Amino acid sequence: MELITQWLGAINGVVWGVPMLIGLLGIGIFMQIRLSFLPIRKLGTGFKLLFQKNKQRGEGQISPFNALMTALSATIGTGNIAGVATAIVMGGPGALFWMWMTALVGMATKYSEAVLAVRYRETDKNGNYVGGPMYYIKNGLGKKWVWLGTLFALFGSMAGFGIGNTVQANSVAEVLHSSFGIDKAITAVALVLLVGAVLIGGIKRISDVAGKLVPVMTVGYLGIGIIVLGLNVTAIPEAFALIIKSAFTPVAAQGGFAGAAVWAAIRFGIARGVFSNEAGMGSAPIAHAAAKTQNPIRQGLIAMLGTFIDTIVVCSITGLTIVITGGWLTGETGATLTASSFSAVIPGGHYLVAIALAIFAFTTILGWSFYGEKCIQYLFGTKAITPFRIVWIIALPIGATQSLSLVWLLADTLNAMMAIPNLIAIALLSPVVYRLTKDHIHDVNADSLEIKANSIEIKTAMKTD
Secondary structure: OHHHHHHHHHHHHHHHHHHHHHHHHHHHHHHHOOOHHHHHHHHHHHHHOOOOOOOOOOOOOOHHHHHHHHHHHOOOHHHHHHHHHHHHHOOOOHHHHHHHHHHHHHHHHHHHHHHHHHHHHEEEEEEEEEEEEHHHHHHHHHHHHHHHHHHHHHHHHHHHHHHHHHHHHHHHHHHHHHHHOHHHHEEHHHHHHHHHHOOOHHHHHHHHHHHHHHHHHHHHHHHHHHHHHOOOOHHHHHHHHHHHHHHHOOOOOOOOOOEOOOOHHHHHHHHHHHHHHHOOOHHHHHOOOOOOOOOOOHHHHHHHHHHHHHHHHHHHHHHHHHHHHHHHHHOOHHHHHHHHHHHOOOHHHHHHHHHHHHHHHHHHHHHHHHHHHHHHHHHOOOOHHHHHHHHHHHHHHHHHHHHHHHHHHHHHHHHHHHHHHHHHHHOOOOHEEEEEEHHHHHHHHHHHHHHHHHHHHHHHHHHHO
C-alpha cells in the first residue's frame, strides 16, 4: 500500500506540476485575449441573462439557471472551505491573490467549454441532450480524435467516484461526527436515502434540487462571512495589502506558519483555485449541455458566472476571514482552520461552518453523479445509467466510514488527468469559439441598429403627423 501511495504521489506531482499549471493559466489567458476580454466585460450581461425567465427558449432538459446551479452544486464544496485554508497555509496569504487570478482567466475557459458543449451536443436514445468534452472532441475535432474523448470520459468516470462521491461522503460524516457527535453509520444511511431519492429523477430532479439548495446555501454562507468581515471592517484594507504583498514576496515563518516562497503562493493558489472552480477540468460543460437553449454564446455567458461566484465571491469570504482573524498563523489547516477562524468572531461559528460544509459536500455528490453518469453513458451507452447509479449509491457508505487518504490522492490525480484532453480540445477548437462569438456580437449589433432605426422612423412619422 505504501508503494502504491508513493507511486501515485509521484504521478500526482507530475500531472499537477508546472506544465499543468501553465496549461490551465495559458489557455485561460489565450482565450481571454482572443475574445478581447469579453467574459470580464460581459459579466453584467451574464447575470442579466441568468435571471431572464421564459426568454431563453430552445431544446434541452433544464433551464439555463438550473444548468448553472447544477454546475455550481459540484464546484461549491469542500474546496471553498478546506481547499482555501490549505492553500493559505501552504502558500501564505498571497495564495488567495493567485486564486483570484486563476478565476479571472478561468472565466474565459469556462465560457469556451460551455459554448462548445452546446454547439456540439447530441441527443441520446431517450431524447435527452448530452454533451461535454467527449462530445465536442468527437464532433468538433473528428474521428481521429475520438480516442481523446474516450480518455476524458474514462478519467471523469473514475475521478467522480473519488472527488465527487467517497471523498465528499467522508467529509460529511467527519464534520457531523466531530461537531455534533452524529455516528458515521447514521450519516451513511442518510446519504444513501437522500442521494438515491434524487438520482431516481435524473438530471431534472438533480437540477431542481440544485436550483433551490445552491442559492440558499451560498447566500447563507456569504451572510455569515459578511457578518465576520463587517465586525472587522477596519482590518480589511490591511488584509488586502498583505495578500497582494505576499503574492510577490516571500513570507517569513511566524507563529504556527512555516513560511512560504512566492512559487508556493502561485502553485497552491492556482492548484486550489482550479480544484474549487473546476475551470478547465471539463466537468461543468456536461451540465450546461443539457440547458434549454439554442444559443451557445448565451449559455457560455451564464456558465462563466460559475467561476466568478465560486472563487471571486465564496472563496474570498473564506480566505479573507482566515487572513483577518490571523487564523493562518495558528498552525491549523483545512476545514478546522476555517471553522476556528469563524469561531474567533462569531460564537459557535464552527457549527455554522460544519453545516455549510455538510450541505456543500452533499450537493457536490449530486452534481458529480450527473457528470460521472454522462461519462459512463458515453463509454457504454444508456443501458449503463441504472447500474452506474446503483454503484454510485453503494460507494457512499464506504466513503463515509473508511479512511480515504489513498482515494484523495487518486482522485486528485485523475482530476488533473481530465483536464489534459479538455485543454487540448479547447485550444484546437478556439477558432470555433471565436467565430461563434463574433457572429453573435454581429447579430446583436445588427438587431440593436434595426431597433434604433425603427425607433427613429416612428419618431419621424409622429413629428410629420
